[in-house]
Amino acid sequence: MSLPSQDLNDRLSFTGLDSQLDELTLEFQQNLHRLAVEVLRPIGTELDRMTPEAVIAEGSPYWDVWTEFKKLGASFSLLYSLESLQAARLMSVMLEELTWGDAGLAISLSVSGxxxxxxxxxDNQFLLNNIPEDSIGCWGITEPDHGSDMVDFNGVAMSPGSSQSRPNCIATIKGNEVVINGQKSAWVSNGTVAQYSALFCSCDRGNGLEKVALVVPLDAKGVTRGKPLEKMGQRALPQGEIYFDNVSISTDWLIAPVEQYQQVARAQLTEANGGMGMMFAGLARAAFEEALNYTHERKQGGVPIIGHPGVRSRLLHMFRKVEAARALARRNAEYNMTAPQPELLGSISSKITSTQAAFEVASDALQLFGGNGMTLEYPIEKMLRDARSSMIEDGCNDVLAIKGGSELAQGKLHS
Incomplete structure (x- = not known):
């Protein structure tokens, strides 16, 4: 589905304080924005109005997104082969532009890696040799009885004296075999379509319950899926349960030894929260740009509403929130890809800042659209629904704030 050329050219003139992008990054940004305009935005809108079963069915436009994205050649291995600062800038631009197009599709594409x-x-060579980079992956961490508990890997957000209930998924390790039983919850992004899962769960080596991170090929015997999740926002993102019934794989599939679980969990949460910061700066920007354009079209009091001081004031506050979110997201990405030790605190801060900004800016945008903002004819109500979901996923913002604040209180800036 393509937009008229004039409309496309107008939409390619996007806002933002990006005057110092180098030629490679600028070209990359323009190609990604074109993909967002021509593919992600229209397909995301179409998928938003379909049942979750239809979204992932054969012949769904969801699969066209993967085809078009792969044509860009923007693989993670390519990005990580570049100089670190360049890679950080390209990653920031990529995730921002994809989410400008559609938040659900952006998450599906990014979590796949x-x-x-x-x-x-x-540096797990067995996994690198056995996971095709173009395969669809997921992060199986959340459980029915343990939502944000699972990202609080060191228990700092728990109430004093409390303890978590029995885990829903346990990997039993004996010798060179891992046997997995239980389930992951319906909130696993790509859970209904993934070929491989990075599985974070409890494990039993005979000395009480510990935790482990491993990769599970989802075509293994004993793996089944739940129904695609029906939900309010990010409806283009397939989510659903994964069940494990005596699933047996070798210990070669462990990402790292059990003793290194906290390092793996910290690395993944740092990556995921940093990615959310980059992505939802993109949704905030998208909502702001739609509102800015619309204020020149909508008339009240005999003039376009951009002529009213209150509207101009609201737009400025929207713009500053967008740019603050983008600046922190990019600063965090550059730090984490160039520093000897990535910083979880920066990623948590970026995730909370961008998702909160996206929700607030989308809400303000809907207010400027008036009644039209509530209709399906305009993209704002969908952006608001998508933004609201972001404040819960990958660790709800409240728990993440406790986690980040606890690290500040302990003076842990590089742990």
Whole structure:
């Protein structure tokens, strides 16, 4: 589905304080924005109005997104082969532009690389040799009884004296075999379509319950899926349960030894929260740009509403929130890809800042659209629904704030 050329040219003139992008990054940004305009935005809108079963069915436009994205050649291995600062800038631009197009599709595309990225970060050659980079992956961490508990890997957000209930998914390790039983919740992004899962769960080696991170090929015997999740926002993102019934794989599929679980969990949460910061700066920007354009069209009091001082004031506050979110997201990305030790605190701060900004800017945008903002004819109500979901996923903002604040209180800036 393509937009008229004039409309496309107008939409390619996007806002933002990006005057110092180098030629490679600028070209990359323009190609990604074109993909967002021509493919992600229209397909995301179409998928938003379909049932979750239809979204992932054969012949769904959801699969066209993967085809078009792969044509860009923007693989994670290519990005990580570049100089670190360049890679950080390209990653920031990529995730921002994809989410400008559609938040659900952006998450689906980005989370797909989780198994490969973890193998890369921990230099696990077995996994790198056995996970095709173009395969669809997911991050299986959330459980029915343990939502944000699972990202609080060191228990700092727990109430004093409390303890977590029995885990829903346990991997039993004996010798060179891992046997997995239980389930992951309906909130696993790409859970209904993924070929590989980076699975974070409890494990039993005979000495009480511990935790482990491993990759599971989802075509293994004993793996089944739940129904695609029906939900309010990010409806283009397939989510659903994954069940494990005596699933047996070798210990070669462990991302790292059990003793290194906290390092793996910290690395993944740092990556995921940093990615959310970059992505939802893009949604905030998209909502702001739609509002800015619309204020020149909508008339009240005999003039376009951009002529009213209150509207101009609201737009300025929207713009500053967008740029603050983008600046922190990019600063965090550059730091984490160039520093000896990535900083979880920066990623948590970026995730909370961008998702909160996206929700507030989308809400303000809907107010400027008036009644039209509530209709399906305009994209704002969908952006608001998508933004609201972001404040819960990958660790709800409230728990992440406790986690980040606890690290500040302990003076842990590089742990």
């Amino acid at each position: 989780t198994p490969w990225l973890l193998a890369h970060h921990f």
